[in-house]
Amino acid sequence: MKVEALSIPEVLLIAPKVFGDVRGFFMESWNRRAFAAAGLDLDFVQDNHSRSQQGVLRGLHYQIHQPQGKLVRVVSGAVFDVAVDLRRSSPHFGRWAGATLSAENQQMLWVPPGFAHGFYVLSESADFLYKTTEFYAPEAERCVIWNDPDIAIDWPLVDGKPPLLATKDAAGLPLSASETFP
Numbered sequence: 001m002k003v004e005a006l007s008i009p010e011v012l013l014i015a016p017k018v019f020g021d022v023r024g025f026f027m028e029s030w031n032r033r034a035f036a037a038a039g040l041d042l043d044f045v046q047d048n049h050s051r052s053q054q055g056v057l058r059g060l061h062y063q064i065h066q067p068q069g070k071l072v073r074v075v076s077g078a079v080f081d082v083a084v085d086l087r088r089s090s091p092h093f094g095r096w097a098g099a100t101l102s103a104e105n106q107q108m109l110w111v112p113p114g115f116a117h118g119f120y121v122l123s124e125s126a127d128f129l130y131k132t133t134e135f136y137a138p139e140a141e142r143c144v145i146w147n148d149p150d151i152a153i154d155w156p157l158v159d160g161k162p163p164l165l166a167t168k169d170a171a172g173l174p175l176s177a178s179e180t181f182p
């Protein structure tokens with residue numbers, strides 16, 4: 001497995017070793033020992049799966065209490081995946097890092113606790129799988145608005161059309177009005 005730090009060094013792009021043969025392919029999508037050897041000693045408690053159609057944007061989500069680390073990947077289709085640093089003590093506070101994750105490139109992104117996370121669906125539909133280090137805590141859920149000019153995420157919007165959002169995501173707060181982490 002290959003691990004690459006993005007522009008925010010705690011956000012990691014992970015390329016697992018993929019074994020292809022005449023039948024198809026095999027890969028380890030999670031191996032506690034191998035990830036620990038790469039510096040990610042993680043204790044996951046939940047696996048999630050969502051399906052979204054093209055143009056959907058989910059995010060930018062975080063939990064202010066029980067912050068979650070997320071190991072995310074795509075098993076069908078393609079998304080542009082983004083992590084925003086919400087740690088006030090970080091030199092990268094308010095900055096974003098992103099990557100295209102797809103069934104084809106089989107890459108994963110590690111989004112550490114203390115970050116908001118979101119993704120935009122590039123393909124006709126996308127199946128998105130992720131593991132989390134903390135349980136879902138709806139009362140702690142927060143949402144930063146996807147298009148906050150202070151963060152200025154360069155979303156690769158298909159045909160330049162506005163994304164399809166959940167009502168709660170359309171009501172996300174700007175970073176300046178959001179609760180953040182120490």
Ligand SMILES: Cc1cn([C@H]2C[C@H](O)[C@@H](COP(=O)(O)OP(=O)(O)O[C@H]3O[C@@H](C)C(=O)[C@@H](O)[C@H]3O)O2)c(=O)[nH]c1=O
Nearest residue numbers: 048050058059060061062068070117118119135136166
């Ligand atoms: C996230 C989550 C949702 N749900 C329920 C609540 C709700 O009725 C339904 C849909 O929830 P949401 O609209 O919040 O789903 P979604 O917008 O896909 O939320 C996810 O977005 C991405 C970007 C993330 O980073 C995740 O952590 C998570 O916040 O599923 C759970 O039961 N467990 C969970 O862990």
